[in-house]
Amino acid sequence: MEYILHLFILISFYTLLSQSLNLAAGYTGLISLAQAGFYGIGAYTTAILSTQFGFSFWLNLPLAMLISGAIAFVVSLIALRTVEDYFIICTLGIQVILFSVMNNWMDLTRGPLGIPGIPSIHFFGLNLDNKISFLLLSIFLVAVVWYILKNISKSGYGKTLKAISEDEIYSQSIGKNVYQSKIISFTLSAVFAAIPGALYAHYITYIDPRSFTVNESIYILSIVIIGGLGNLKGSFFAATFLVLLPEALRFVGMPDNIAANMRQIIYGLLLVAVMMTGKNGLNELLSKKKVIKF
Amino acid sequence: MLNLISQIVANILFSTSIYLLIANSFSLIYYATKHFHIAHAAVITSGAYFVFLFANKFSIPFPVSVALAIAAATLIGVLCEVFVYRQMRKRNVPALAYLIASIGLYVVIQNCISLYFGDDTKIINTAEVTVGHQILGAYITTIQIITVFVSITLLIAVNLFLHFTATGKSIRAVASNPELCNIYGISSNKVILIAFGIGSALAATAGILSAMDTNMTPTFGFNLLLYGVVAMIIGGVGSTRGLIAGSLMVAAAQHLAAYYIDTKWMDAVTYVILIIFLIWKPLGFSGKRLKKVEV
Numbered sequence: 001m002e003y004i005l006h007l008f009i010l011i012s013f014y015t016l017l018s019q020s021l022n023l024a025a026g027y028t029g030l031i032s033l034a035q036a037g038f039y040g041i042g043a044y045t046t047a048i049l050s051t052q053f054g055f056s057f058w059l060n061l062p063l064a065m066l067i068s069g070a071i072a073f074v075v076s077l078i079a080l081r082t083v084e085d086y087f088i089i090c091t092l093g094i095q096v097i098l099f100s101v102m103n104n105w106m107d108l109t110r111g112p113l114g115i116p117g118i119p120s121i122h123f124f125g126l127n128l129d130n131k132i133s134f135l136l137l138s139i140f141l142v143a144v145v146w147y148i149l150k151n152i153s154k155s156g157y158g159k160t161l162k163a164i165s166e167d168e169i170y171s172q173s174i175g176k177n178v179y180q181s182k183i184i185s186f187t188l189s190a191v192f193a194a195i196p197g198a199l200y201a202h203y204i205t206y207i208d209p210r211s212f213t214v215n216e217s218i219y220i221l222s223i224v225i226i227g228g229l230g231n232l233k234g235s236f237f238a239a240t241f242l243v244l245l246p247e248a249l250r251f252v253g254m255p256d257n258i259a260a261n262m263r264q265i266i267y268g269l270l271l272v273a274v275m276m277t278g279k280n281g282l283n284e285l286l287s288k289k290k291v292i293k294f
Numbered sequence: 295m296l297n298l299i300s301q302i303v304a305n306i307l308f309s310t311s312i313y314l315l316i317a318n319s320f321s322l323i324y325y326a327t328k329h330f331h332i333a334h335a336a337v338i339t340s341g342a343y344f345v346f347l348f349a350n351k352f353s354i355p356f357p358v359s360v361a362l363a364i365a366a367a368t369l370i371g372v373l374c375e376v377f378v379y380r381q382m383r384k385r386n387v388p389a390l391a392y393l394i395a396s397i398g399l400y401v402v403i404q405n406c407i408s409l410y411f412g413d414d415t416k417i418i419n420t421a422e423v424t425v426g427h428q429i430l431g432a433y434i435t436t437i438q439i440i441t442v443f444v445s446i447t448l449l450i451a452v453n454l455f456l457h458f459t460a461t462g463k464s465i466r467a468v469a470s471n472p473e474l475c476n477i478y479g480i481s482s483n484k485v486i487l488i489a490f491g492i493g494s495a496l497a498a499t500a501g502i503l504s505a506m507d508t509n510m511t512p513t514f515g516f517n518l519l520l521y522g523v524v525a526m527i528i529g530g531v532g533s534t535r536g537l538i539a540g541s542l543m544v545a546a547a548q549h550l551a552a553y554y555i556d557t558k559w560m561d562a563v564t565y566v567i568l569i570i571f572l573i574w575k576p577l578g579f580s581g582k583r584l585k586k587v588e589v
Contacts, residue, residue, distance in 0.1 A: 031390060082572050085330050085393055089523065090572055093565035096520075100562035214516075218397055225394060264405040271398030275391040276382055 005131035007243060009203060012138035013196040014239035018223035019149055019232050020192030025221070026230035027153060028185040029165030033217045034075070034091040037098030038190040040212030041068040042197020044102060047115040047207050057121040057202055064194040072190030076183045083168075095217050102209040114208025121202050138199055145192055149232055152188075161185055162230075222267045228280045238282065242267055297431030302549055304432040309545035310538075311445035312504050316522030317529070317537045318449055319496030325469045325532055326489035329392035330523070333374050334497055336403035339515030341367035341498025342505035343407055346418050364498045371494025374399055375487055383483075400516070408512040417509045418502075441503045448496055453534055455492075465489050469532070517561070521548075524568045543567065 017039055024030040045064040049055040055063070079090045102109050109115070121137065152158045160181050163171040172178045201207050219242075227238030245266060249259040274282060316338065323331050344366045348359030378395055426435040456462040464480045465488065472482040500522075501515055521544055529540025544564055551563040 029390075031394065078569060078573055084390055086527070086572060088390075088393055089330070089527070090569060092520070093524075093568050096565050097562045100559060104556070104558045104562075218401060221394070222398070222401075258409065261405040261409045265402050265409075268398045268401030268405065272378060272395045272402070275387065275395035275398065276378055277385065277387075 002131055005135055007247065009131065009135050009138055011240050011243045012135070012142050013200060014220070014223060014243055015142050015236045016138075016145055016196040016199075017193060017220045018227060018235040018239050019145060020189050020195075021220055021224050022227075022230065022232060022235050023149055023152065023192065024186050024189035025224050026228075027158060027161040027165060028182055030080075030182060030186055030189075031088050031221065032091040032186070032189070033088055033214065033221060034095040034098065035189070035193055035220045036212045036214070036216035037095045038068045038072055038193040039197045039200075039216070039220075040098060040102055040209070041071055041190075042194030043201040043207050043212070044109055044115070044197075045194070046198040046201040047118050048108065050118050050202070051115060057198065060202075061195065061198045064198045065191045068194035068197070069187050069191040073183065073187045076186040080179060080182050080186065092214065092217075095214055099209060099213060102212060109209070112208060112210075114206055116206045118201050118205045118207070120205065134203060141195055141199065145195065146232060146236075149192075153230070153232075157181070157184075165230075219267070222271050225274055226267065226270050226282050228282070231280070234282075300430040300432040302553060304429070304434050304438070306542070306545045306549045308434075308438045308441060308507070309548065310541045311442045312500055312507075312518065313521050313525045313541040313544055314449060314537060315441075315445045315496060315500040315503070316518055317525040317541055318452060319493040319500065320519065320522050321526045321531055321537060322452065322465075322489050322496070323493040324526070326465055326486045327379065327392075328469075329379075329389065330396065331374070331379075331490075331493075332393065332396040332519070333399035333403060334371070334396075334493070335515040335519035336400050336407070337367050337371045337494045337497045337515070338501035338504075338518055339407060339510070339512060340370055340403065341501035342418065342510045342514075343411055343416070343512075344498075345502050345505070346411070346416055346510075349418065360502060363502060364495050367498035367501070368491055368494040370403065371490050371497070372487065375490040379486075380483060404512055404516075411512065413512060415509045415511050416505075418506050435507065437503065437506045441507065444499065444503065448499070449534065449537075452492070452496070461485075461488060521564060524564055527568060528571050 017035060021032065021035045024032050042064040045067045046057075046060040049060050049063060050057075075094050079087060079094060082090050103111055105111070121134070153162075160171065160176050163176065164178055164181060168178055200211070223238045223242055224235055226242070227234030227236070242263070246259045246263045249262050250256065254262060270282060274280075320331070320334055323334065341363055344363030345359055348354045348362050349356050352359075354362065374396075378399060379392060382392060382395065426433040427439070428434075454462075456466055464475070464485050467478075467480060468475050468482045468485040475482050475485070497519075500518070501510075504510075504518060505514070522541075525540035525544045526537060527540070528543055529536030529538070544567065547563050547567055548560045551559050555563075
């Protein structure tokens, strides 16, 4: 039972991560490979603030979002001068730099040793160290973020983003500020990515840089692609599928170390299959809909 | 002090030639197809692992297993093109899809290697371990000298091939306008396949040389490829002098950072340079136009 709850909590983390990336990648067409970096910033901010200064989760969360957003803002000013392939390579570079900082800045992050002893969350005197209450908190945050993202996509700003992802030059010609909209979208995406980071730090109570590598970024991007770009529900289902996949593989009797590789092989193949056919997500791949562009 | 300087210079020279080889192989494919082929990293890795498989497990004589390994890794690159990219071109998918699909391919091939060989560090056993030659106070191993020569030779060979043979000229033709080539009866698919073949063979060679110099893990190709890509972007696509300058700059920055700051910041320094270049000099050293870099 404990383990099943753990899986649900993981699903909620990856739902948050993939939906936050979906804002940048799905709505605006900014395919980013730096999402794990911002996830890491959220986790590290929380870990450092709570172990060094004894801040509570409710103070850490907004601060983590703020710092992640601030870094993303500065980064986006630079990265958004490039487009398409070069943007992806640029975000990959940013991911590697963020990882290097987490892994090498010993004074701040303790490098590969990681930060242990992050306290659990207190909620009006109630200690959320059992899994059920933590899961409820995560579900609450998933619901809030989902609601906000849904409304962003429906708002005028969301429509602008959609227009940018479809035709950048045309949106510019009808007076939309493309550069600014992209910066806001990228920054917001990083702000939301800090939420699962803060949760993760309090949940596991120990973080080290290995959770925030390039591979993690690729994994988050795969969830978004497999779920469908601009499809929040799809991101949720894809996150559920990919988190439960290794369990399913273990269930059919595959040893742990093979299951880990098999999971990656399966999502790699799905990524190739979805991209090869030019469909948007697994959902469309299975139902023979017409090809759409993003 | 002199010893130290000559050692740093020797290291820079060696890294430059590895990156040059990779940048050369990657840019050949990029030149013909205009998309990033990230699965190239898996081709680099698989070259080295095939040598390990043939030489250490099947005990095939070393030169034969190197040749077999290059052939096998080339086959992987060619299969990527035939079964994935060609199908994508047929369906006319958006440009970004190629890059994402290539990331997927990389994940698949890299994990297949992990599954079969394990994630631990492997060493390709060559006959004997020697101290290395001392030249001007710098210790240089035989394999490093071979690498420098192989890299320069292959760079010249590829250039001669591109400029003086009919096939090479058709690669350049396809690079400049694939549709017009098809009208004139040059099959762009065939030409791109040749580019993938040559590029993958060069990449496998680079992977083998790099693995013989140090050691290998299933992910070592990814970093090497990214250094090569950074060198290519810095240097500018389609310019040999640019590639040399780019590789030299990446290698020099890494080794100087390792000396003045710390070896652990080598990666970060590489990408800082990349980002600086993408902003202030998006066209690279050579000034040739990259695809849509400016907004």
